[in-house]
Amino acid sequence: MAKTLLSVCNVGMRFGGLVALSDVSFDVQEGSIHSVIGPNGAGKTTVFNCITQNLRPSSGEVWFGDERIDGLKPDRVAALGISRTYQNIRLFRNISAIENLLVGMHLHLRSSWWGAVLNTPFTRADERAAHEQALELLQFVGLRGRGDMLARNLAYGEQRRLEIGRALATRPRLLLLDEPTAGMNPRETSEMMAFVERVRARYAITLLLIEHQMRVVMSMSDRVTVLDHGTKIAEGKPAEVQRDPAVIAAYLGTAAAAHAVPA
Amino acid sequence: MTAVEHGRAGAALAWRRAALVGLGFGAGALHLAAVGVLLMLHQRWIVIDTLSLGQATVLLLAGGAGAMAARDADARLARGALAGLCATLPLALLSLAMDAVTLQPIFIVLTPDLQAMLTLGMPPLLAAPALLLVGVAAGLLGAALRAIPALSRALLPGAIAVLIAGVFQELIQLMLQQYEGPVGEARDFVYTWEGLTQQGAVTVFVVVTLIAQLAGRAARGRVAAMEPARRRQIWAGIALAAIVILPAAAGSYIGQVLMLVGLYILMGIGLNLEVGLAGLLDLGFVAFFAVGAYSTALLTADAPNALMHLSYWAAMPISVLLAVCVGVLFGLPVLGVRGDYLAVATMGLGEIVRVIVLSDFGAPLLGGAQGVLHIPKPQIGSYTLSSPVALFYLTLVAAAIAAFIAWRLENSRLGRAWMALRDDEDVAQALGINLVRSKLLAYGLGAAFAGLAGSIFATMLSSVYPSSFQLLISINVLALIIVGGMGSLPGVVLGSVVLIGLPELLREFGEYRYLFYGAVLVVMMRLRPEGLWPSDVRQRELHAGDETAALDAGADLLPARE
Ligand SMILES: Nc1ncnc2c1ncn2[C@@H]1O[C@H](COP(=O)(O)OP(=O)(O)O)[C@@H](O)[C@H]1O
Ligand SMILES: [Mg+2]
Numbered sequence: 001m002a003k004t005l006l007s008v009c010n011v012g013m014r015f016g017g018l019v020a021l022s023d024v025s026f027d028v029q030e031g032s033i034h035s036v037i038g039p040n041g042a043g044k045t046t047v048f049n050c051i052t053q054n055l056r057p058s059s060g061e062v063w064f065g066d067e068r069i070d071g072l073k074p075d076r077v078a079a080l081g082i083s084r085t086y087q088n089i090r091l092f093r094n095i096s097a098i099e100n101l102l103v104g105m106h107l108h109l110r111s112s113w114w115g116a117v118l119n120t121p122f123t124r125a126d127e128r129a130a131h132e133q134a135l136e137l138l139q140f141v142g143l144r145g146r147g148d149m150l151a152r153n154l155a156y157g158e159q160r161r162l163e164i165g166r167a168l169a170t171r172p173r174l175l176l177l178d179e180p181t182a183g184m185n186p187r188e189t190s191e192m193m194a195f196v197e198r199v200r201a202r203y204a205i206t207l208l209l210i211e212h213q214m215r216v217v218m219s220m221s222d223r224v225t226v227l228d229h230g231t232k233i234a235e236g237k238p239a240e241v242q243r244d245p246a247v248i249a250a251y252l253g254t255a256a257a258a259h260a261v262p263a
Numbered sequence: 264m265t266a267v268e269h270g271r272a273g274a275a276l277a278w279r280r281a282a283l284v285g286l287g288f289g290a291g292a293l294h295l296a297a298v299g300v301l302l303m304l305h306q307r308w309i310v311i312d313t314l315s316l317g318q319a320t321v322l323l324l325a326g327g328a329g330a331m332a333a334r335d336a337d338a339r340l341a342r343g344a345l346a347g348l349c350a351t352l353p354l355a356l357l358s359l360a361m362d363a364v365t366l367q368p369i370f371i372v373l374t375p376d377l378q379a380m381l382t383l384g385m386p387p388l389l390a391a392p393a394l395l396l397v398g399v400a401a402g403l404l405g406a407a408l409r410a411i412p413a414l415s416r417a418l419l420p421g422a423i424a425v426l427i428a429g430v431f432q433e434l435i436q437l438m439l440q441q442y443e444g445p446v447g448e449a450r451d452f453v454y455t456w457e458g459l460t461q462q463g464a465v466t467v468f469v470v471v472t473l474i475a476q477l478a479g480r481a482a483r484g485r486v487a488a489m490e491p492a493r494r495r496q497i498w499a500g501i502a503l504a505a506i507v508i509l510p511a512a513a514g515s516y517i518g519q520v521l522m523l524v525g526l527y528i529l530m531g532i533g534l535n536l537e538v539g540l541a542g543l544l545d546l547g548f549v550a551f552f553a554v555g556a557y558s559t560a561l562l563t564a565d566a567p568n569a570l571m572h573l574s575y576w577a578a579m580p581i582s583v584l585l586a587v588c589v590g591v592l593f594g595l596p597v598l599g600v601r602g603d604y605l606a607v608a609t610m611g612l613g614e615i616v617r618v619i620v621l622s623d624f625g626a627p628l629l630g631g632a633q634g635v636l637h638i639p640k641p642q643i644g645s646y647t648l649s650s651p652v653a654l655f656y657l658t659l660v661a662a663a664i665a666a667f668i669a670w671r672l673e674n675s676r677l678g679r680a681w682m683a684l685r686d687d688e689d690v691a692q693a694l695g696i697n698l699v700r701s702k703l704l705a706y707g708l709g710a711a712f713a714g715l716a717g718s719i720f721a722t723m724l725s726s727v728y729p730s731s732f733q734l735l736i737s738i739n740v741l742a743l744i745i746v747g748g749m750g751s752l753p754g755v756v757l758g759s760v761v762l763i764g765l766p767e768l769l770r771e772f773g774e775y776r777y778l779f780y781g782a783v784l785v786v787m788m789r790l791r792p793e794g795l796w797p798s799d800v801r802q803r804e805l806h807a808g809d810e811t812a813a814l815d816a817g818a819d820l821l822p823a824r825e
Pocket of ligand 2: 044045046087
């Protein structure tokens with residue numbers, strides 16, 4: 001039995017009167033690909049925010065390894081080894097692609113501001129190493145030669161991959177991907193899936209994935225958690241979840257149902 | 264519609280646009296007349312008995328309208344003429360109206376003097392058409408200058424030189440005053456105390472035109488072949504040389520103006536760290552300047568309320584350090600405040616400092632409204648930096664060091680964290696950037712530069728008063744950063760020169776210089792919102808060769824999907 005890396009326990013989230021999550025619990029095993037699915041507005045992104053502490057859960061606990069992380073500052077959570085991407089890409093649009101990656105490496109650089117002002121040998125070595133790693137990462141996400149472009153001038157697929165690269169730059173143990181194939185056609189989707197597989201192979205990383213396209217979910221995931229109206233309605237292996245009557249009911253009438261049932 | 268009809272409709276549109284552009288400039292001219300600027304400008308000669316600054320303004324407006332209207336391929340000259348006509352139409356109508364009814368009781372500046380300017384003493388029925396004719400001619404010329412590059416190359420350098428020599432005649436004469444011999448004779452040939460002489464204007468025009476032609480022929484090919492970055496470096500080099508040499512040659516008034524510009528550059532560099540890099544809007548920046556000034560005052564002054572009598576060089580670093588402390592304290596309460604709210608909150612904090620200085624509570628130490636007097640000048644060995652020019656060089660050195668530090672910071676881990684913060688605070692935090700630390704460093708380091716500026720300011724004036732530390736200073740610094748180009752160091756320099764230096768040189772126009780100031784701000788934000796000298800994208804990828812350049816060129820063609 002693999003070790004549990006992330007544990008979400010009875011997490012609830014309220015926005016004023018709106019209950020976005022209630023009593024959601026699930027475990028993510030180390031080394032697995034775990035998917036969270038559910039109709040629009042089910043609360044999937046809110047779960048991510050409650051894990052990274054961009055939002056502080058109203059109730060419940062979140063554990064990462066042996067550490068309780070709910071209530072920590074997001075930068076502390078990142079330092080512990082959780083990194084994420086966003087449903088609507090949130091790159092630093094006005095700096096270059098490679099600088100986006102360098103910002104991602106912030107946690108692992110050691111030079112201080114006065115070291116930078118004095119341009120000490122330590123700072124220079126630190127920056128040089130960072131630069132080399134950033135170039136390597138740039139190559140890995142397929143953006144070699146485009147590093148000096150402003151992030152906002154990159155093509156859509158490139159922005160998606162750069163955002164994943166930036167998340168990898170923090171050297172996470174757990175990577176959260178929020179709809180990485182959103183807005184992509186079938187060919188781009190297949191490329192993204194292959195890319196995510198490469199990420200996993202190379203970085204031996206645990207993945208938590210929000211995904212809309214059933215094809216992706218069913219073929220990639222080790223385990224699937226289904227949310228609807230802020231509650232967990234099913235969890236299991238992809239094939240089990242697919243047959244679950246509650247899941248079919250939740251998706252019925254939505255476009256996703258057509259894909260979900262025959263797949 | 265057929266192609267012909269399309270063409271006709273397009274042409275009609277172009278004519279209408281020309282007329283509208285002209286009327287827009289005409290409205291500007293009318294406005295200048297109605298607020299009294301035009302008449303005031305008319306009282307200054309550019310060329311004695313030939314061309315007043317007011318007349319030149321009208322000509323420039325009509326010519327500018329003509330040039331703007333001449334942007335299409337066909338009928339450029341005719342459209343330029345129409346625009347010129349429309350640009351003078353409002354003034355012509357004004358002169359007719361002033362003849363028919365007495366407007367002065369309502370618009371107090373519509374005096375007979377203005378009437379005389381618009382008519383040149385001719386009877387109104389003759390003068391109005393004459394004015395329109397002048398407008399047409401100016402519009403034509405403007406259009407021709409735009410349409411025919413060779414013509415503008417031939418005429419513009421000389422014309423601009425005459426204009427500059429005329430507008431800044433007082434300054435230039437002040438600079439040349441000290442000379443005797445050939446320089447003095449040349450000066451007396453070109454200038455009287457009122458403006459350029461006629462033969463002087465012609466001489467300046469011819470000499471500058473000749474030089475421009477010769478230099479242009481020699482340099483054109485090479486300059487055009489240069490990369491923009493390289494060209495900029497050369498310009499920056501020339502500007503730097505001018506800044507270093509000019510004050511020594513120009514005497515104390517220019518020295519004083521340049522020193523003020525230098526102080527604003529220092530503050531601009533500091534605020535640029537906060538606003539340009541870290542995206543923290545700060546309208547309380549003057550507080551750090553005040554802390555620097557008062558610290559230096561209290562540590563060095565020969566006054567009863569001074570704490571110590573240190574030398575300036577000992578007091579300066581302490582002042583900077585105190586400003587940093589205040590910067591950090593200042594940052595604490597506004598850590599969680601964002602955007603517009605931050606502007607208001609920082610404005611409040613800035614005012615608090617001034618109010619404390621003015622209060623009875625602070626008066627025993629800080630001197631209340633009387634301030635602190637008798638601040639000594641800095642000394643190097645036995646030499647005292649007392650003249651404005653000497654203090655300017657001190658400011659210059661300080662600004663150069665500040666710029667260097669800011670440049671290093673910009674390219675550091677901290678600088679990248681700031682830029683990330685500016686673009687998306689939440690994401691930056693989720694990547695492990697400590698917001699508290701980064702923001703406090705931005706406030707603290709920004710405050711250091713303002714504190715240094717304040718320290719120099721105190722010794723420059725030999726005294727400090729609370730009235731020197733108004734909100735307007737914060738606004739000026741912010742405006743010069745925006746005009747120069749957010750996040751750009753050369754932009755800070757350019758912004759200070761344009762917004763602080765030029766109005767100072769136009770001091771004789773009194774309160775109207777703020778009109779100029781406001782107009783520059785509005786025009787800048789309309790035409791060039793990215794600033795005069797926007798910051799470059801830093802080239803970071805080492806292997807950026809030709810391949811990347813080609814890719815970059817194609818970048819804008821890619822669809823930006825959101
Ligand atoms: N910051 C917020 N403030 C208020 N309501 C929010 C916020 N974030 C999400 N919600 C609400 O919570 C619900 C779940 O949203 P979300 O987690 O984004 O859904 P999903 O990602 O599954 O489509 C929605 O009704 C949404 O409107
Ligand atoms: Mg979502």
